[in-house]
Amino acid sequence: MDLHKKVRIVGAGLAGSEAAWQCARRGVAVELFEMRPARTTPAHQTQDFAELVCSNSLKSESEHTAPWLLKEEMRRSGSRLLEIARETAVPAGHALAVDRAEFSRKVTEAISAEPLITIRREEVTEIDPEQLTVIATGPLTSDALSQEIVRLSTSGGDLSPSTAPLPHSSLFFYDSISPIVEADSIDMSKVYLAARYDKGSADYINCPMSKDEYDRFYDALLAAQSVDQKDWENLNYFESCLPIEEIARRGRDTLRFGPMKPVGLKDPRTGRIPYAAVQLRQENLRADSYNLVGFQNHLKFGEQAHVLSLIPGLENARFLRYGQIHRNTYINSPSLLNKTLTMKAHPEVMFAGQICGVEGYVESIATGMMAGMNAAALATGGEPVPPPRATALGSLIHYITAAESRTFQPANITFDLLPALETRVRDRKERHRQQCELALREFDEWHHRHVWQTGAAPTGARSGSKR
Numbered sequence: 106m107d108l109h110k111k112v113r114i115v116g117a118g119l120a121g122s123e124a125a126w127q128c129a130r131r132g133v134a135v136e137l138f139e140m141r142p143a144r145t146t147p148a149h150q151t152q153d154f155a156e157l158v159c160s161n162s163l164k165s166e167s168e169h170t171a172p173w174l175l176k177e178e179m180r181r182s183g184s185r186l187l188e189i190a191r192e193t194a195v196p197a198g199h200a201l202a203v204d205r206a207e208f209s210r211k212v213t214e215a216i217s218a219e220p221l222i223t224i225r226r227e228e229v230t231e232i233d234p235e236q237l238t239v240i241a242t243g244p245l246t247s248d249a250l251s252q253e254i255v256r257l258s259t260s261g262g263d264l265s266p267s268t269a270p271l272p273h274s275s276l277f278f279y280d281s282i283s284p285i286v287e288a289d290s291i292d293m294s295k296v297y298l299a300a301r302y303d304k305g306s307a308d309y310i311n312c313p314m315s316k317d318e319y320d321r322f323y324d325a326l327l328a329a330q331s332v333d334q335k336d337w338e339n340l341n342y343f344e345s346c347l348p349i350e351e352i353a354r355r356g357r358d359t360l361r362f363g364p365m366k367p368v369g370l371k372d373p374r375t376g377r378i379p380y381a382a383v384q385l386r387q388e389n390l391r392a393d394s395y396n397l398v399g400f401q402n403h404l405k406f407g408e409q410a411h412v413l414s415l416i417p418g419l420e421n422a423r424f425l426r427y428g429q430i431h432r433n434t435y436i437n438s439p440s441l442l443n444k445t446l447t448m449k450a451h452p453e454v455m456f457a458g459q460i461c462g463v464e465g466y467v468e469s470i471a472t473g474m475m476a477g478m479n480a481a482a483l484a485t486g487g488e489p490v491p492p493p494r495a496t497a498l499g500s501l502i503h504y505i506t507a508a509e510s511r512t513f514q515p516a517n518i519t520f521d522l523l524p525a526l527e528t529r530v531r532d533r534k535e536r537h538r539q540q541c542e543l544a545l546r547e548f549d550e551w552h553h554r555h556v557w558q559t560g561a562a563p564t565g566a567r568s569g570s571k572r
């Protein structure tokens with residue numbers, strides 16, 4: 106008699122396919138639900154699993170970069186999708202890019218051939234919180250399931266003030282992302298620290314502009330090209346998070362009365378209020394980076410690089426992320442999830458992929474892998490142990506579960522999600538090399554001690570087994 110619980114996985118995208126395979130590889134049976142082709146999303150075009158809806162790049166393969174570190178940890182854990190990505194790679198310099206059709210075809214083939222995975226081509230609209238389930242329905246989760254997730258997020262378990270989700274912030278539909286800049290690339294001689302009207306501590310970096318500087322910036326912003334808008338995106342921007350170029354189109358001074366308003370921001374060096382000011386706010390868990398407050402925009406990345414370099418102090422800034430606005434369904438993970446990706450209020454329900462607040466193909470596969478491992482552990486009576494904080498996987502999960510819940514936004518893997526080294530290393534390359542080495546040491550130890558011990562021994566594990 107099979108005493109293992111069966112795992113339901115909803116969504117056979119990047120995260121769901123990887124999660125299913127990780128369960129099966131550990132001898133755990135899976136029911137994998139995929140709504141395509143019966144019902145499709147506005148971005149998917151095929152009925153294959155793990156379709157890459159936009160670019161075909163799985164980011165850098167250069168040693169000692171953050172995307173490399175995450176992939177290296179996934180490789181050491183036996184990520185099946187990463188393995189297929191390597192099998193279907195196309196030349197792309199230092200990046201891992203794939204033949205997208207071949208990639209999805211091979212993932213579909215591998216998952217369909219797995220005897221422990223039963224595929225159900227149907228839309229899931231209800232979740233039974235008593236049943237072990239991984240929700241991996243991505244940024245374009247169907248409407249009916251989105252409503253079900255809101256219901257789940259606001260019900261059950263211990264809804265004391267410390268764990269209760271905020272009803273309106275439990276599910277987001279648009280991602281409006283401000284650019285993020287590396288702190289040590291800001292020219293501090295041109296900016297000053299101050300809080301508006303000196304209220305609270307002077308945590309903001311203010312970039313002051315003269316009239317001439319403002320006019321130059323304004324003209325460049327209006328001339329910059331936006332990202333092509335797909336019909337289905339039809340964004341109908343919310344008034345409270347308009348892109349800066351949209352605000353600028355309403356008049357030359359609108360930005361000076363909006364996100365660039367200088368009132369209450371006296372420059373201590375001149376004793377005067379500047380003509381306009383851009384405020385930079387420190388990211389919560391990103392110790393060495395600042396976001397440009399209210400600077401969400403829909404411009405092409407190259408255009409942003411030019412326009413933002415006209416802001417005093419940012420002439421040579423390095424951007425960790427550019428502004429973006431796109432449809433994105435994601436939960437408020439810091440208030441809803443444990444570090445094992447299980448819901449605080451419903452311990453049998455897990456989330457993985459973009460819907461849990463990570464951003465990007467590799468990050469989605471990575472959290473799918475973790476959810477699959479954890480679900481397999483739970484299904485076989487084991488207890489999942491999250492990866493250490495010093496690892497890329499651990500840092501990503503730490504970010505989505507420990508960030509400030511009111512301002513939570515999805516994140517890619519970057520070095521500023523990883524903890525700082527105990528000893529400060531000035532040279533960036535050397536610092537990153539040391540962070541990677543520490544991460545991999547801790548990763549190997551965790552993987553050796555916990556990963557297989559938490560559940561059943563691996564099955565034949567095909568070519569994915571690295572042990």
Ligand SMILES: Cc1cc2nc3c(=O)[nH]c(=O)nc-3n(C[C@H](O)[C@H](O)[C@H](O)COP(=O)(O)OP(=O)(O)OC[C@H]3O[C@@H](n4cnc5c(N)ncnc54)[C@H](O)[C@@H]3O)c2cc1C
Binds near residue numbers: 141157
């Ligand atoms: C338009 C767009 C472009 C993007 N471009 C990039 C990019 O270029 N590079 C990058 O790194 N990231 C990109 N992303 C972000 C993200 O990496 C991808 O969306 C990625 O596919 C997310 O993986 P996932 O597994 O979470 O979701 P998906 O890969 O979208 O998988 C979710 C699956 O769930 C299915 N599903 C949805 N609802 C249900 C339901 N109720 N029942 C059953 N099945 C359901 C869907 O059909 C889908 O197959 C983009 C996102 C969007 C929306």
